[in-house]
Amino acid sequence: MYALRRFAVRHSRSYEWFYQRFERAIVALDPMFRTLGYQRVERPVAFIEWGVKSLLFDCKMCGQCVLSSTGMSCPMNCPKNLRNGPCGGVRPDGSCEVKPEMRCVWVDGWDGASRMRHGLERIAVVQPPVNRALEGSSSWLRVAREKAAMGRDAHVSADPSKYALARAFRRARRLEPASAPLAKEPAAALADQAVAETTAVYDAPSAADPKSEEPGQ
Numbered sequence: 001m002y003a004l005r006r007f008a009v010r011h012s013r014s015y016e017w018f019y020q021r022f023e024r025a026i027v028a029l030d031p032m033f034r035t036l037g038y039q040r041v042e043r044p045v046a047f048i049e050w051g052v053k054s055l056l057f058d059c060k061m062c063g064q065c066v067l068s069s070t071g072m073s074c075p076m077n078c079p080k081n082l083r084n085g086p087c088g089g090v091r092p093d094g095s096c097e098v099k100p101e102m103r104c105v106w107v108d109g110w111d112g113a114s115r116m117r118h119g120l121e122r123i124a125v126v127q128p129p130v131n132r133a134l135e136g137s138s139s140w141l142r143v144a145r146e147k148a149a150m151g152r153d154a155h156v157s158a159d160p161s162k163y164a165l166a167r168a169f170r171r172a173r174r175l176e177p178a179s180a181p182l183a184k185e186p187a188a189a190l191a192d193q194a195v196a197e198t199t200a201v202y203d204a205p206s207a208a209d210p211k212s213e214e215p216g217q
């Protein structure tokens with residue numbers, strides 16, 4: 001809902017405060033998620049996440065949430081889905097060139113970031129391209145998986161292409177663990193057309209493989 005989306009930007013500091021605590025809580029639930037199985041909880045949690053975030057942020061469920069680095073303005077609402085700042089078409093009044101009735105999400109993002117504690121530092125960090133295979137999945141669970149894996153063991157297994165992306169966007173990953181995930185994805189978290197391909201890539205990680213080390217650890 002557009003009015004609530006704008007409200008989130010205006011109150012980004014409060015949202016940031018709340019999210020930091022929420023994130024800690026959801027990471028603490030990792031043992032429970034692992035007991036139940038991430039595969040099993042994916043769909044219900046993604047449904048709740050969609051309900052909450054579509055109302056508050058017009059979330060498009062990209063699965064790799066970066067709201068804390070974009071001033072609480074969801075970049076997927078940009079008609080061009082730009083994840084790293086505005087295009088050259090922002091109108092003089094700050095509205096979008098494609099949808100003139102909408103304020104540019106990056107003008108809002110800067111506004112929101114300037115109210116947050118480290119918002120202007122975070123918004124300057126380059127984000128990796130969005131992985132469409134993760135569309136529709138829960139970013140909350142992805143953060144729980146990634147952060148809990150980092151805490152449990154610095155050596156997170158991953159396929160080489162994921163590892164290369166995580167290395168290339170080390171800072172973004174540190175701030176937004178879901179933006180370049182390494183932990184194994186449950187099949188339920190992958191877009192249907194990508195399931196076969198991506199699960200094949202995630203086969204049998206080798207503990208001896210030096211590339212399986214967590215970047216930056």
Ligand code: SF4
Binds near residue numbers: 059075
């Ligand atoms: S960045 Fe992705 S997960 Fe976060 S609000 Fe936007 S579409 Fe939803």
